[in-house]
Amino acid sequence: MVERQSPLEPDFHVGSHGNFEHGVEVILTETRPDSIVQLAAWPGEEKMLIAAIRTVTGLALPDGAGAGVSDGVKSAFGFAPGKFIVAGEAEGLADAFAKVVTPVIGTVTDISHGRTAIRIAGPKAEWVLSKFFAIDFALTAFAVGAGRSTVHHDIFAQIQRTGTDQFDIYVFRSFARSVWKALCRASEEVGYDVQ
Amino acid sequence: MLITCPYCGPRDVIEFTYQGDGNRARPEPASQNFEAWNAYVYDRLNPAGDHNEIWQHSGGCRAHLRVVRNTLTHEISSVTFVRGHHGSASRPEAEDRS
Ligand SMILES: [Zn+2]
Numbered sequence: 001m002v003e004r005q006s007p008l009e010p011d012f013h014v015g016s017h018g019n020f021e022h023g024v025e026v027i028l029t030e031t032r033p034d035s036i037v038q039l040a041a042w043p044g045e046e047k048m049l050i051a052a053i054r055t056v057t058g059l060a061l062p063d064g065a066g067a068g069v070s071d072g073v074k075s076a077f078g079f080a081p082g083k084f085i086v087a088g089e090a091e092g093l094a095d096a097f098a099k100v101v102t103p104v105i106g107t108v109t110d111i112s113h114g115r116t117a118i119r120i121a122g123p124k125a126e127w128v129l130s131k132f133f134a135i136d137f138a139l140t141a142f143a144v145g146a147g148r149s150t151v152h153h154d155i156f157a158q159i160q161r162t163g164t165d166q167f168d169i170y171v172f173r174s175f176a177r178s179v180w181k182a183l184c185r186a187s188e189e190v191g192y193d194v195q
Numbered sequence: 196m197l198i199t200c201p202y203c204g205p206r207d208v209i210e211f212t213y214q215g216d217g218n219r220a221r222p223e224p225a226s227q228n229f230e231a232w233n234a235y236v237y238d239r240l241n242p243a244g245d246h247n248e249i250w251q252h253s254g255g256c257r258a259h260l261r262v263v264r265n266t267l268t269h270e271i272s273s274v275t276f277v278r279g280h281h282g283s284a285s286r287p288e289a290e291d292r293s
Contacts, residue, residue, distance in 0.1 A: 043279065065202045080256035081202050081276065134207040149203065151210060151254035 077147030
């Protein structure tokens with residue numbers, strides 16, 4: 001496979017940064033899934049699409065707005081009515097879905113090259129994200145596996161909680177470096193590691 | 196002002212785009228009824244009270260929403276999808292209703 005260049009590269013500096021003398025409270029990294037696929041069901045076909053996600057990935061996506069699931073390798077979550085994002089480490093997820101999601105069920109869009117996935121983890125991850133997005137990041141309001149669609153100013157972000165203190169943020173690739181730099185700046189005061 | 200999106204839950208108004216008066220009835224595209232077109236383009240109820248409005252959750256799920264907003268108090272009494280979403284994948288999670 002062709003090695004994909006990260007848009008974060010010029011500003012991706014592995015190591016500890018900011019006010020880390022008292023401990024690192026945030027870890028920033030890029031998850032670099034080889035496949036990111038957007039799926040949309042025609043009205044009334046949502047359950048068929050959820051079944052297709054299970055067939056292709058083995059993930060049992062819970063039904064409901066913004067519901068999601070992650071097994072550490074593959075992730076899926078709803079981000080709009082009848083619309084889902086599925087990400088995985090293996091290439092070719094879109095091709096696999098194209099065989100299962102028939103035109104009667106809905107559509108498959110390969111956005112692997114169009115999105116960058118930034119992961120923020122650690123005890124202060126919620127606190128840093130709260131500087132950016134006007135949504136409730138508390139575990140009681142935002143369950144593990146669930147997804148949210150929101151914006152930071154005009155930059156679209158789809159966020160999945162992949163752990164009690166871990167979030168994966170999907171942003172347009174062309175905005176990713178700017179979001180990355182902003183996340184680094186916002187994490188300075190609590191001390192952060194880039195891994 | 197918060198708008199409770201039927202999919203995303205309560206969100207700040209900055210995530211939404213106003214799409215206009217929800218009371219307008221667009222004439223058939225081929226219609227030559229100038230009165231009807233004039234009413235569609237210019238006539239507004241401008242009520243001091245509940246107002247039917249179309250909003251898009253442009254900074255979220257991007258669904259178009261039918262909102263009833265009180266123009267005096269900004270109180271929102273109803274938010275529904277403009278287009279029906281019958282599937283259960285469009286129901287809010289129970290946790291979003293808190
Ligand atoms: Zn929404």
